[in-house]
Amino acid sequence: QVQLVESGGGLVQAGGSLRLSCPASGSIFSINDMGWYRQAPGKQRELVAVITSGGSTNYADSVKGRFTISRDNAKNTVYLQMNSLKPEDTAVYYCNAEIRAARWGAFRDYWGQGTQVTVSS
Numbered sequence: 818q819v820q821l822v823e824s825g826g827g828l829v830q831a832g833g834s835l836r837l838s839c840p841a842s843g844s845i846f847s848i849n850d851m852g853w854y855r856q857a858p859g860k861q862r863e864l865v866a867v868i869t870s871g872g873s874t875n876y877a878d879s880v881k882g883r884f885t886i887s888r889d890n891a892k893n894t895v896y897l898q899m900n901s902l903k904p905e906d907t908a909v910y911y912c913n914a915e916i917r918a919a920r921w922g923a924f925r926d927y928w929g930q931g932t933q934v935t936v937s938s
Contacts, residue, residue, distance in 0.1 A: 819843040819927050823912050826932030833902050833936070839912030839929055840894040849915035849924050851888055851895035855908035855934075862911070866897060879905075902936045910934050 825837040841848065852867035866876045866886035874886055885898040895912055909931040915924045 819845060819916050819918055821912050821914060821927055821929035823910060823929040823932040826910060826934045828935045828937065829902055831902060831904055831936055831938045834898070834900045835902065835934060837897040837899070837910055837912070837932060837934075838894060839896070839914075840892060841914050841916060841927070842893070844918045845893060846917045846920050846922070848890070848893060849917075851886075851912070851914045853886060853895070853897045854911045854913055855906075856911070856931075857905075857908040860908075865910070868895065899934070902934075904936045904938050906934060907936050908934060 820843050821839050821841050823839045825835055850867055850869050853865040854862050855865050856862040864877055865880055868874045868886045868888050883901045888895045911931045912929040914927050916927050917924050
């Protein structure tokens with residue numbers, strides 16, 4: 818019954834900013850990597866950014882220098898600060914987390930339902 822719920826999406830003008838949040842709830846023993854993906858119309862889902870449990874990060878080339886991923890382990894939450902938004906950033910953004918639901922279990926991927934980000938020119 819692990820659940821991730823994204824929030825913070827919306828409609829913004831090019832050059833604007835948004836901050837996405839995604840807390841994980843339910844049966845959680847531990848969380849490994851957390852990340853953000855996006856899917857634009859007619860395209861496959863792509864990795865935006867990922868952050869490890871230790872704080873190491875990786876970004877898609879298209880968002881480097883503009884987006885920042887972070888996490889609050891005490892709150893089981895991953896964030897995505899998006900600055901200098903461009904129309905090509907328009908997509909549904911999904912959070913992802915590798916979660917071990919119980920001490921006897923294995924890590925597996927969990928996904929949120931997605932939040933729409935629309936950037937107009």
